[in-house]
Amino acid sequence: MENHVLLFDLAQIAALLVILTLLVKPLGSYMARVYQGERTWLSPALAPLENLLYKVAAIDRDQEMDWKQYAVAMLIFNGLGVLVVFAVLLLQGWLPLNPEKFPGFSWDLGLNTAVSFVTNTNWQSYSGEAAASYFSQVLALMVQQFLSAASGMAILMALIRGFARHTAETLGNFWVDLTRGTLYILLPLSLIAAIFLVSQGVIQNFSPYVKTTLIQSVQDAKGNAVTEQTLPMGPVAAQEAIKEVGTNGGGFFNANSAHPFENPTPLSNFVEILLILLIPAGLTYTFGRLVGSSRQGWAIYVAMLFLFIGALATLYLAESHGNPLVQKLGVPGISMEGKEVRFGLGGSVLFSSATTGTSCGAVNNMHDSLTPIGGLVPLMLILLGEIVFGGVGSGLYTMLAFVVIAVFVAGLMIGRTPEYLGKKLEVMEMWMSVVIVLSAGIVVLVFVSVALLVPEAVKAMANPGAHGLSEVLYAFASTANNNGSAFAGLNANTGFYNLMCAAAMVLGRFAPKVAVLAMAGSLVRKKYVPPSLGTLPTDQAPFIIWLVIVIVIVGALTFFPVLAMGPIVEHLIMRGGL
Amino acid sequence: MKAIRTAMLLFICLTVTAGVIYPGVVTLIGQLAFPRQAMGNLVQKADGSPAGSLLIGQPFSDPKYFWSRPSATSDFPYNPLASGGSNLGPTNPDLLKQVADRVAALKASGLPGPAPADLVMASGSGLDPHIRLETALLQVYRVAGGRGLQEDRLRRLVQEQAEGRQLGFLGVDRVNVVKLNLALDNLK
């Protein structure tokens, strides 16, 4: 590959990381103010609306909840979300805003999709342009893209308050956190982003699909002449914005962010990547701010950045070497299968890393067609638990569970009952961290085992051999960790996968969420232990490195055998020349 | 239970806010500020008949046209109702067979040198309107032959139609095949 391409790609990566890092503090402190219930510069515009919502819903904003009340509120709200989305999808044939007259979803697909959007996963077994009405896309799916993101952030706030408060009982008010997160953070960011995306060519309308004539007619698979193209339409930009901002990832169209109507230019691509990382990165600062030491937030940011750059470099390297099997056929350079020309290699691998390191799951290239190691990286980023910036809220709370485990072992190694941010880490914290960190991995291992023993599930693989195994592994990794991207060759719209993936999404989302709240409930009751020389400093290089090691080792040890039989052996086969 | 009532009321409120007001505002601003973009960058032929969208690629097989990338959409290539890639894995024999066939077809068309990757491997969306600038230039001789045009003139056209890096560093040098072929048809 030409050297100047590498330079431009490096420039793009550097620009992204610099801009992201510069935005961490302003956005992070803004979000801290939002969740502290303080006035912000948007208050003049939004406070009346906020107050109106509280009035209509009869919410007393000063009434604080303990962890159980908080958890119950969260579960009821999300349960309600599943019911509503499920109903809308099944009944969309009778609902308005359906110019293409799409019929209702089958019940298993409807359930899968409802769970998928409520859990912030956005795993899509349906093809948007061919199955979902505008009503479903906007009022069911997009609304959940806001609400699932806001509820992930709310849970994180409860955990942060668990660290920040001491000898207390309550963790805040779920309804208020949910409302403020939606109104003050997600909506303004999405609005700005959406309008910018329209400027780049992302469509935004409620028109029926447009029929146009092809410049040159072609033949279809059956040999019939095709002279027309039907262009799908819809309010794409609005959804595109929250899809990235809320790390949802559910595209309006089947091809997701590879689709020119979702991601038309290199700049829209760059901005979408930035949007994916923005809130998760900013929340590290919010966290540091709220626990009283922004250094603690930066430490976590650095650990995430470190993992991100490591993953990105591996992915870039793997992809830049291309596919030797294809090269042998006389096609030099990188593999373009599944990639878009306009994004280039840099824009493609950057998107893949960002979307899988967070729980976004939007894609601008087809991960199924990446080289084996190129596919291993997104898979591994997902399997690590979506913590490399992570999903909005969920990324940081999972990361904090890793921190708890890392602090625990490191604390023992320096001869102290481990403490983090002045809170002693004891049996309860250990149980809950283990649930938060390992539940998704356990779901993946069990569900993959089951799938491999079900002939119907094996038949759904699009690719043979080791790559087929990777597809199934990726499917459950993605759903259990609420990512939503796929090795999309797998035909996942079957009863088996719809239901198994729905189960994986529910377990992977709510088991950790409840565990986070339980841990917050335990932490908030503890008294504050001031740091001394004997306290492990968690904002310094040695601990950050240790944290990264713990994350990588837990991930590697859990998945090494199955990865060896999937991407690793495929890589060896590819290099060995079949 | 009070929490259920609260949840329902808040759910309705937020659905209205995020599901009605928000997309409404985006549509309004989008349609007013960027009407062409919001409607999909539709283009017309010289005679005014609709010719698709500048963003959505189209299939070309005639030697008179610049060829676009292979598309793996179902039913027919560049079917916008079935966007998506082939999802063939790197070691899948089907992929290797497809690539080998396309390489052979390009060779048969007289394409000099090694086959460019974007002409033998399908895009992720199946609707990619672009090919790399070099890939377009490689096809100049064939289109020139097909249309009886001078290669230099065509090469100039391609260069005129080329899109550079956005902001000077984003993306790659590329050509929009739909736009290029429309311009080609408008030539003379």
Place this chain on the structure above:
Amino acid sequence: MATSTKASKGIFDPRLLKGALKESFKKLDPRILWSNPVMLCVEAGSVITSVNFAYALISGKGDPAWFTGIVTFWLWLTVLFATFAEAIAEGRGRARAEDLRKTRTEIQAKKLKKPELDSPYDLVSGQLLRKGDVILVEANDMMPGDGEVIVGAALVDESAVTGESAPVVRESGGDRSAVTGGTRVIANSIVVRITANPGETFLDRMIALVEGAKRRKTPNEIALEVLLIALTLVFLLVVLNLSPVSIYSARAAGQGQPVTLTVIIALFVCLAPTTIAALLSAIGIAGMDRLFQRNVIAMSGRAIEAAGDVNVLLLDKTGTITLGNRQAAAFIPVAGHTEAEVAEAALMASLTDETPEGRSIVVLAKKEYQLRMKELPPHAESIPFSAETRVSGVNIESRSYRKGAADAMVQIVAGQGGVIPPDLEGLVTEIAKSGGTPLVVSSNADILGVINLKDILKGGIKERFLQLRSMGIRTVMITGDNPLTAAAIAAEAQVDDFLAQAKPEDKLRLIREHQEQGYMVAMTGDGTNDAPALAQADVAVAMNTGTQAAREAANIIDLDSNPTKLLDIVEIGKQILMTRGNLTTFSIANDIAKYFAIVPAALISIYPQLGILNLMHLASPHSAIMSAVIFNALIIPLLIPLALKGTKYRPMPAEKLLIYNLLIYGVGGLIAPFVGIKLIDLLVNLI
């Protein structure tokens, strides 16, 4: 007992080994192993491979019988090594408990009808005494139980409990009223009220603690166990997942065998954190035992671990920081007098003073000024120190020699019409500021000069405090001295803070204040008036010479009654946690090498390409798996000495310590199995 067993026995004392071996087989009982879930899983695995082995012998199907047999054998050894580690740790305690128990032979008690020395009594068995009973203990009687002296005083030999051979006085009232079962009265008779039921006495509790019979897991240990159980569960799922994965892959690749049950279990046992799980309880037991070797008894493992977390140490000045009492350091004359004059007057004034300070004045005067005053003149009148006058001295004929606190002396001299030298006040303040105690000396109505009484720091104490500071522990000195003196001593000893003119209730308040700020506070105490503060402190060390109340309130008893022991206790507390943490890291780091040994071996028949992962170039799949299993088993006994001794604690800042331990146990844990497995593989293939 302590004297007899104090001499540390080698870890592999043959007598202990034999007992431990027997015990380790008993502990294979799943009902006992239940308390160690990780090893229970390993045992379950061993049972399954045993069945598999039998099946292979009979049917000849599956893995070769020799392979399954060897794996099974080593899996059982793994479990056995774990139970052995615990047994040997307990065994050492049990040996000590045996010695203790000998002192608890049947003792006849003289149960009094009335709490008086001459009341009639019944002879009853010591085992029948209940709390509140009143007994008579006479010379040469053994104390039948724990109690409190309510009448009389006696000389008691407590060597059975403390190892201290010098007898101590136990008397009613005050801070020396507690008596311990198993000690012997040497002289006099006392009336004792029993304060503990049989089985609950101090001695009983000590025996139980030492034996580990009543050992309860500490919260920290449980938290670690949670992590280990979770990892074990994950690894169980990892290896179970390997079965469908290999079935699918073998079918897809059209070659090779799915992994067998034996290989799955072997991989599971290798991955599960068996090393730390096997040694976990031994680490805790051994930690208590190490404390015991230093004559310290912790009432619970929790107390020792809390000691590792202490951020604030409250230390009594006297006896801990300084050597007992103040000593005269210099005689300083006021204007118009000489040093010799002061020395002589001071000597005279102190002739009848039997306090340590008084004696130190005599010693200094004699040594520095060669003054001789062999006999006190017969008509000399001794004026003892009293709280009202705050002076003492001697009247010899018409001369009166006095020494005392400056303000009191000034008052007296002024009262006698004497002149107060103008430089006196400056001199006194200067001495006080430097940490000394100024005693003004007068002869009749003349003030001659000042004696400087100084505290003498214990040797090496400054270095200890420096270490503590680098460990992040603040030291606070508690003293009855005035703030000026206290500040000077604090500066000299380099403690971080001090509490001057402290009363017992001040200690309690200080502890509470620190605790409210979240600190963990440790203190030592012996008096009854220390009891509330001891009860409040997180780590409370009571001197064995202390009162029953103090001992009840404390959670650690120091049999040697040496206040600096607190530092040892902190160290051992830290060692226990560190040993756990280090072995956990080691155990998990080991897994990486084991993966590289077993995964290619198990799956190479399906994908020969995986041979590249065989980094160690192990000879064959079977030998690779066996080598990993054997390494996994052998590492346990190899680490038993480390578990029993504890990893070395070096006082240094947390961050450095972390890096240091990570390099040794993390990186070491990464490399060691690569070397070990390779060596075993070479050996296995030689045979």
